Amino acid sequence: ETGVTQSPTHLIKTRGQQVTLRCSSQSGHNTVSWYQQALGQGPQFIFQYYREEENGRGNFPPRFSGLQFPNYSSELNVNALELDDSALYLCASSALLAGGSYEQYFGPGTRLTVT
Amino acid sequence: GENVEQHPSTLSVQEGDSAVIKCTYSDSASNYFPWYKQELGKGPQLIIDIRSNVGEKKDQRIAVTLNKTAKHFSLHITETQPEDSAVYFCAAKGSGGGADGLTFGKGTHLIIQP
Numbered sequence: 001e002t003g004v005t006q007s008p009t010h011l012i013k014t015r016g017q018q019v020t021l022r023c024s025s026q027s028g029h030n031t032v033s034w035y036q037q038a039l040g041q042g043p044q045f046i047f048q049y050y051r052e053e054e055n056g057r058g059n060f061p062p063r064f065s066g067l068q069f070p071n072y073s074s075e076l077n078v079n080a081l082e083l084d085d086s087a088l089y090l091c092a093s094s095a096l097l098a099g100g101s102y103e104q105y106f107g108p109g110t111r112l113t114v115t
Numbered sequence: 116g117e118n119v120e121q122h123p124s125t126l127s128v129q130e131g132d133s134a135v136i137k138c139t140y141s142d143s144a145s146n147y148f149p150w151y152k153q154e155l156g157k158g159p160q161l162i163i164d165i166r167s168n169v170g171e172k173k174d175q176r177i178a179v180t181l182n183k184t185a186k187h188f189s190l191h192i193t194e195t196q197p198e199d200s201a202v203y204f205c206a207a208k209g210s211g212g213g214a215d216g217l218t219f220g221k222g223t224h225l226i227i228q229p
Contacts, residue, residue, distance in 0.1 A: 002158075002160075004158075033216055033217075035216070035217075040221075040222075041221060041222070042119075042121075042204050042206075042219030042220055042221050042222050043159065043204070043217070043219050044219070045216025045217060045218070046216075047216075048216055056216060058216055059116075090158055090159070102147050102149075102164070102166075102208070103149070103161060103164065104149070104161070104217060105161060106151075106158035106159045106160070106161075107158050108156075108157055108158045109157075109158050
């Protein structure tokens with residue numbers, strides 16, 4: 001077990017709705033990254049948060065947004081849900097050091113289904 | 116951006132035999148290459164990683180090799196056991212400080228035949 005927790009485990013939403021997913025990082029880690037994993041594919045990087053600010057972003061539209069809190073936990077928000085947003089959403093925590101952030105430890109994920 | 120290709124997509128080996136999974140990457144600036152194991156219904160688990168200043172790393176039955184010139188890296192599992200059955204992902208990370216996420220391959224479904 002990595003110590004990274006995510007909630008909820010599963011979620012069903014309707015197209016056009018908004019969703020918030022939550023992540024608690026591993027003790028001692030100050031950085032949280034979010035990934036989207038479609039069925040049968042590898043995870044795709046959405047964005048990373050460090051010191052409560054977005055620190056890097058992948059190729060995802062602005063309707064994907066996030067927050068990081070002082071205790072390093074994080075939220076992923078998705079507005080105007082589309083059918084293609086159905087996926088496993090993974091949170092990964094890591095320690096950002098002077099040389100960069102390397103080992104990322106994943107939580108179990110939240111399975112989002114958009115109907 | 117970075118692109119990671121992974122082969123094969125499915126690999127079936129007899130219990131006790133070795134398994135090798137190969138990946139190539141496109142960005143010569145990438146400097147970190149982890150491997151993850153994902154079991155059904157779970158998140159990816161980091162099993163081994165290697166940085167660009169090292170050519171090989173071993174941890175018990177698992178080893179990773181890196182060829183920076185050819186831009187490819189491989190995972191080697193020896194003496195495979197039933198519990199090694201899972202989907203394995205390779206990934207690469209650029210050198211943009213902490214701001215770069217990992218770029219993953221599409222995964223290899225490893226099946227260990229008893």
